[in-house]
Amino acid sequence: MLTTTLIILPFLGAIASILSGRYSSRIALAFTVAELALAVFAYNAYMMNPSDALLTTNVVWSQTLGSSFHVSVDGISMLMVLLTGLLTPFIVFSAQAKPYGESQSFYAMVLAMQAALVGVFTAMDGLLFYVFWELALIPIWFICLIWGGEGRQRITFKFFIYTLAGSLFMLAALIYLYTKAGNTFDIHALYAAGNGLGGWEQTLIFWAFFVAFAIKMPVFPFHTWQPDTYTNAPVQGTMMLSGIMLKMGTYGLIRWLMPMVPAGVAQNGYIAITLAVVSIVYASMIAIAQKDFRRMIAYSSIAHVGLIAAGMMTFNVQGIQGGMVQMLAHGINVVGLFFICDIISMRMGTSEMNVLGGIRGVAPQFALLFLIVLLGSVALPLTNGFPGEFLLLNGLFQYNFWMAVFGGLTVIFGAVYMLRGYQKMMLGETNGRTLGFSDLTTNEKWVLIPICILIIAMGIYPKPILDLTEPSVKALIDGVASGWSAK
């Protein structure tokens, strides 16, 4: 029941926001905070008893279709739910200062999206997963289309079609598996069916899933919708996309792809991992050449997600666990970075790095918090970026030395583009434009200070996160090793 409530609550919040007129921002915030509290409560319940009946709902949805409303959490799903619960309040809160901060429908969209995302992360039924997957796309499409920047129709259209096309491959794969599983969408039946397929079929299923997930993350060469969308969407939309939504892809890898077709992974995994590593290097290098800060963050996100994908697809404990921590860390950091970028654009009217400079001198508090987020992003030890990046590289290293070397270039390139950006915008003398840069407002501090505290706390003590997911990760690895025969 608890998990179902976690999905329903934001939906109710969406409706309440629509109805609450000018109080919608506060109502929305209240719902997201309640959702976070509920997620923490669920986390506690899970830690006390991982098989707590409260955490699972399984009712037959359509007998003829062989589909059930089956939602449940293990450690992996729990982490994703916590990520969603944690970030949405910041995103909603930060919207208040924006022109659309008055709009009820904006908050309704964000909450509806949150509900769908929680659904994606907890669905244990193929059809249900697909429904939530597509459901999550609709609100963000409206958000981008209504409140995006210039040229939003074209950009949003591309984004929508691109991701939709990807999901169709996934749908085809799911239906194929469904027929093989004896007309059921139950995840374990699908696992068993997938494992029973021949090599050629597994290869096809592998690529069908991979393309869907790769577009969502995105991974090279499926990334070209992303920089435009991230720069064009209203910043809260970008936060939703980069902070949470792209994790649908990485989560999908670990929940729906890797356990489903191990032989397909064995045969094709190296190509996918290579693409992910290419993503890291390619996007990092492009990030170096960016002149606009927001676009730079967009590309840096491709690089970071590339490492998550590569490390998790090695399918060893270190790699997957690294991916787990990094999904949370990346979510926090990228929301922080886009928020910082928005602070700059709102004050300066631009996030073009070359025309800025010297902000450090007039806004010391902002400079300090920016620096902390930056350090998290470049994975300095004792910030949240490090445990994940280290474990991911560890996993990649065990898979292949040279993959780790190339993937590890992110260590260097990350420092290059981030420090360059910081220097251009923050250091040096102020100019006519930046002279009037005012330091953080109280509301902005309410967003950035908690983010910075999380960055440091998670870096010093990542153990709770690792402990949360490790048993489930191991169960997944053992399940694959045994061909899901236990089930």
Next chain:
Amino acid sequence: MEQLVKFIPLFPLIGFAIIGLANRRLSKGVTGVLATGSVLASFAIAVIIFMNRLGGDGQAVTVTLFDWITAGNFSAKFSFLVDNLSTMFLLVITGVGTLIHLYSIGYMHDDDGFRRFMSYLNLFIFFMLLLVLGDNYLVMFIGWEGVGLCSYLLIGFWFKNIDYSSAAKKAFVMNRIGDLGLLLGVLLIFTATGSVTYDSVFAQAANITIPVVTTATILLFIGAMGKSAQIPLYTWLPDAMAGPTPVSALIHAATMVTAGVYMVARSSVLYMMAPISMDFVAWTGVITALFAASIGFAQTDIKKVLAYSTVSQLGFMFAALGVGAFTAGVFHVVTHAFFKALLFLGAGSVIHAMHHEQDIRNMGGLAKKLPITHATFLLGFLAIIGFPFFSGFYSKDEIIIQALAHKPIIGYLLIFGALMTAFYMSRLYFLTFMGKFRGTEEQQHHLHESPLSMTVPLMVLAVLSVAGGYLLQGYMEHNLTLGAAVTASTEIEEHTLHGLHNVMWGVTAAAIVMAVIAYVLYVVKGQRPSSDADMKGLEKTIYNKYYVDELYESLITKPLNSISSFLSNWIDINVIDRLVNGTGGGINALSGQLRLTQSGNTGFYIVAMVLGMALLVAITVFM
């Protein structure tokens, strides 16, 4: 007693937190006392632990705080290792650290960013302590990257100057190149031994194959090249002189840059198994030592001369490690920390007196005006050139003797390096303190000795520079048995050793001759370096550091930027995205054709339907 070690990094961390959070609510006086006091408290505990260990059995003790990163069979605990090696580093870091904090109170007092400066210094000490205290490679890596961050913050301390912040960025990025090597080395060690904790790695070292241990040690050493400024990753260190002088003394001379030496010494068990890596370390060290020393001949900025001298001395240390003289390498770290910190702080005192003048062409004759600075600088200078019974004499002799005994060619080259050192350091000393004053009237008028907070550290460091080598010689020999298992078999025979000691007296005499030559050139004959415009030929090349920065710029930075722009502006748009749009366009065109069939003509639909049904029937019948 070792349990107290927890407090050693804690105090500077608290100092950093209080100063950082309280900021302007604390007066400058309180800030200074708090920052210095926190490091002093750590020093006191380090001394207690050291004394206690002197009386004890000298066993290593591990103190665990909590599990840091655990995943599957990977585990890195937040634990500290107290043994003779880490204790030695603790003493140097907190001891020299305290003195430099004290000095900074005077040196930075009028700076607007005084509190920020002191808090960064505290944070640096915290990370440096973690670096040497960690009982595994990962905690060491926290410190390793943490000191890199502090170095970045402090080099770019005067952030309004864009050149300074570029120097800071360069230092961080170059270090990161090394860090990637280090990280990969650690991962290789983990894959080979299943652990990153020193104890268990070294216990299983015998099971690692030689190619693996060679690769791992070379990867680790790449990290050391970055952090300890060895060829080819050394160019950041001279630029790092953009930071305030106490930073140069603390971070870029006495402590952080020796982290690479610490790491290699700590991993001596692994290095001893890999002769190829040892050669690589030794040659990198000796080439760096000579190359950097040669640049020191033509520099005119007092801090730049000291910076290249630091690079060169670090080269000496690595040469020592590479010939298997780990203890000698660490010994030189300690004595170098004393005399190089002294020289930098002395240089700071000079710069302070000269109102930010750093060019030795505009100095001269400062001995009379700055008596304490001069006297202490002189002692530091004598220590670095290896004047008999000064600290550098003991450690440098030990390095050269060991090198001569194990890899003679390295030894000969190091002797050459020692003579070069004697010359360019003499040049620096004489041009700065002897002869006539060459600055402006106004500078001369304002020349003054520095306040007590600055001169007291100079005096303490001078005492250590003089006596440190003699005092620690015995301790080093008996208590730091690094790589001992192997060196025992190659123990130098007594009479050979005796012979080598005699050679060293010759070297020492030659070094003094170099100093005398410099005296004749720069004091008696009154020569001075050419002005920038007059430089030509070799002098100009050396003055411009052999144009290595320009070389890197055109070989690495520019191509990287061009490739990045090319990928961004061309490949991504014209290839990748065009493919995507092409696919979209293709589908569009196809559907455009298909759409024509949806003509709205009922007759056409019926025909199509009939044809379709006929086809179905045909298939069913004939299959």
